[in-house]
Amino acid sequence: MTTIDLPAVPAAPASGDAGCCGPAGSPVGADEAGDLARTFKALADPARVQLLSIVATADGGEACVCDLTEPVGLAQPTVSHHLKILVDAGLLSREQRGRWAYYSLVPAALAQMADSLVGLADADGARR
Amino acid sequence: MTTIDLPAVPAAPASGDAGCCGPAGSPVGADEAGDLARTFKALADPARVQLLSIVATADGGEACVCDLTEPVGLAQPTVSHHLKILVDAGLLSREQRGRWAYYSLVPAALAQMADSLVGLADADGARR
Numbered sequence: 307m308t309t310i311d312l313p314a315v316p317a318a319p320a321s322g323d324a325g326c327c328g329p330a331g332s333p334v335g336a337d338e339a340g341d342l343a344r345t346f347k348a349l350a351d352p353a354r355v356q357l358l359s360i361v362a363t364a365d366g367g368e369a370c371v372c373d374l375t376e377p378v379g380l381a382q383p384t385v386s387h388h389l390k391i392l393v394d395a396g397l398l399s400r401e402q403r404g405r406w407a408y409y410s411l412v413p414a415a416l417a418q419m420a421d422s423l424v425g426l427a428d429a430d431g432a433r434r
Numbered sequence: 435m436t437t438i439d440l441p442a443v444p445a446a447p448a449s450g451d452a453g454c455c456g457p458a459g460s461p462v463g464a465d466e467a468g469d470l471a472r473t474f475k476a477l478a479d480p481a482r483v484q485l486l487s488i489v490a491t492a493d494g495g496e497a498c499v500c501d502l503t504e505p506v507g508l509a510q511p512t513v514s515h516h517l518k519i520l521v522d523a524g525l526l527s528r529e530q531r532g533r534w535a536y537y538s539l540v541p542a543a544l545a546q547m548a549d550s551l552v553g554l555a556d557a558d559g560a561r562r
Contacts, residue, residue, distance in 0.1 A: 339487065340480040343483050350478040362561075377461065424544070426490040
C-alpha cells in the first residue's frame with residue numbers, strides 16, 4: 307500500500323475470496339465476519355453484558371432466571387428475551403429444571419471471541 | 435444460590451451498586467456494561483469486522499479509505515460511515531493526509547475488549 311498522498315488503484319487483499327479463509331494474517335472473509343458480528347451483536351446491549359457477567363460470577367457457575375431480574379432491574383420476560391439471545395449466540399447454555407431455567411457460561415465461546423480480537427491486534431503488530 | 439427447584443428470593447449480587455465497581459469477581463456495574471456494550475456494538479456489523487480486519491492486516495499498519503471500498507463491496511460514503519463508528523468506538527485512529535484519510539488499528543482497545551471477555555471466562559472458572 308502506498309503511504310503517499312495519491313489516490314491509488316485499490317491495493318487491498320483479494321476481495322473475491324471473501325467467503326473463504328485466507329492464510330494467517332489475511333483479512334477475515336465475509337462468512338467469518340458475519341459470524342463474528344453476530345456474536346458481538348449479542349453483547350451490544352448493556353443488559354446482556356450485565357447478565358453474562360452475573361452468570362459468570364454466580365456461585366456454582368450457574369444462575370437461575372429467578373435471580374437475574376432484580377440485578378438488572380428488568381421484568382422477567384425482558385430478561386428471558388436477552389438470555390435467549392445470549393444462548394442463541396452460544397455464549398450461555400440453558401438447562402430447565404422444574405419450574406426454573408438455569409444459565410451457565412460457555413467459556414470457550416468467550417475465549418474464541420477474545421482470540422479473534424487478539425488475532426487482529428497481533429496481525430496489526432506484525433505489519434508495522 | 436439454590437440449585438433445587440424452588441422460586442427463591444433473589445440471591446444475586448447487590449443491584450444497588452450497579453453504577454460502581456465491585457471487587458474482583460463481581461459482576462460488572464451498569465456504567466462498565468454500557469461502555470462494553472457500546473464497543474461491542476461497533477463490531478456488531480459484518481462490514482465493520484471486515485474493515486477492522488483489513489486495516490489490521492494492511493502493509494505498514496494503515497489503510498487508505500481509497501483501498502477499503504472494493505474489498506467490502508460498498509460505496510465510499512457507506513464505508514466512511516462504518517469507519518467513523520469504529521473511530522468513535524476507539525478501535526481505529528484516523529489521520530487525514532491531503533485528499534485521503536488513513537486508518538490504523540488501536541491494538542490496546544482490542545486488547546481491552548479481549549481482557550474483558552477473558553475476565554468473564556476466568557470469573558466463571560473460579561466459581562465452579
